[in-house]
Amino acid sequence: ETGVTQTPRHLVMGMTNKKSLKCEQHLGHNAMYWYKQSAKKPLELMFVYNFKEQTENNSVPSRFSPECPNSSHLFLHLHTLQPEDSALYLCASSQDLGRGGEKLFFGSGTQLSVL
Amino acid sequence: GQSLEQPSEVTAVEGAIVQINCTYQTSGFYGLSWYQQHDGGAPTFLSYNALDGLEETGRFSSFLSRSDSYGYLLLQELQMKDSASYFCAVPSGNTPLVFGKGTRLSVIA
Numbered sequence: 001e002t003g004v005t006q007t008p009r010h011l012v013m014g015m016t017n018k019k020s021l022k023c024e025q026h027l028g029h030n031a032m033y034w035y036k037q038s039a040k041k042p043l044e045l046m047f048v049y050n051f052k053e054q055t056e057n058n059s060v061p062s063r064f065s066p067e068c069p070n071s072s073h074l075f076l077h078l079h080t081l082q083p084e085d086s087a088l089y090l091c092a093s094s095q096d097l098g099r100g101g102e103k104l105f106f107g108s109g110t111q112l113s114v115l
Numbered sequence: 116g117q118s119l120e121q122p123s124e125v126t127a128v129e130g131a132i133v134q135i136n137c138t139y140q141t142s143g144f145y146g147l148s149w150y151q152q153h154d155g156g157a158p159t160f161l162s163y164n165a166l167d168g169l170e171e172t173g174r175f176s177s178f179l180s181r182s183d184s185y186g187y188l189l190l191q192e193l194q195m196k197d198s199a200s201y202f203c204a205v206p207s208g209n210t211p212l213v214f215g216k217g218t219r220l221s222v223i224a
Contacts, residue, residue, distance in 0.1 A: 002157055033211065042119075043158070043202065043214040056211075090157065097211060101146055101165060104212060106157035 003027040006091050006107035013081065014115055021076040021110045023091030031097040032074045033104070034066060037088040049074060050097040081114045088112070117141035119203055119215035126221045127193055135188045135218045137203035145206050147179050147186040152217070153199045161188070161201075190220075198222045 004025045013019050025032065034046040048056035049068040063085075065077040074091055088109045094102040119139045127133040137147065146165035150158040164170055164179035164186060176189040190197055200217040 002159070004157075031211075035214075040216070042216045045211070045213065048211060092158075094211070101148075101163050102211065103148075103160045103163070104150075104158075106159070108155075108157045 002105045002107065004091055004093055004105050004107035006089075006110055008110055009108065010111045010113075012113045012115065013078070015081060015083070017081075018077070018079040020078065021089055021091075021112075023074040023076075023107055025072055025074075025091075025093040025105070027093060027095075027105060029093035029095050029105070030071055031094045031102075032068060032071070033092040033094075034074065034076055035090040035092060035106075037090055037109070038086075043090070047076075048097065055097065078112075081112075083114050086112055086114045117205060117213050119205065119213070121201075121203055121215045121218045123216065124219045124221070126223060129193055129195060129222055129224050131193050132189065132191050133193060133220065135190075135201050135203075135220070137186050137188075137215060139184050139186075139203070139205050139215075141205045141213075143206075144181065144184075147177070148204045148212060149177055149188045150202045150204060150214070151199050152202065158202065193222050195222050195224070 031050045036044045047066040067075040090109045091107040092104040121137045148163045149161040152158040162177040169178045174191045179186040202214045202217045204212040204214045
């Protein structure tokens, strides 16, 4: 148990569906992240939030829409996805948005399949 | 920009020692981190090196040479449960951790 909980664990959706991924951290951290993990590719940083404010959008398509209502919760809203968006989506948190040294705590991820 | 290179796969025998290398190119280096991820699991933090030299934590050690832009993770007394993927990671500029593609370690009997 890392203290970061993601739901659902698995999600299958059609290209016209709208769904949301949820992440909750119980660690009192100030920074939260979304990463995408595809087969044979490195973990790709998607979004970063620090004290509920988005600090990084790593050229992510607009069909992915993040939301951070408070420092403990992070959502990723999905709509009109493509099959190539099928991947493991990982949420992480850290105490602060530092440089180096900041230990990231990851959730177990949502395995997304887009049909 | 930034890039990290690490071997894609390594196989080692139970009880042996294995070294996983990582070379990096990044603007504004602050330190090298290592994470472990078992199949179906979450990546978990293993170590962080900000200064040159060796950091030891139990069976795992991590080394950094900033002048060579190089580091490695050393796993001793390998156990079957060490079979996992290992990622090196660096921050770059204002961007938090950027990860390498990972090294899949298989420990065999």
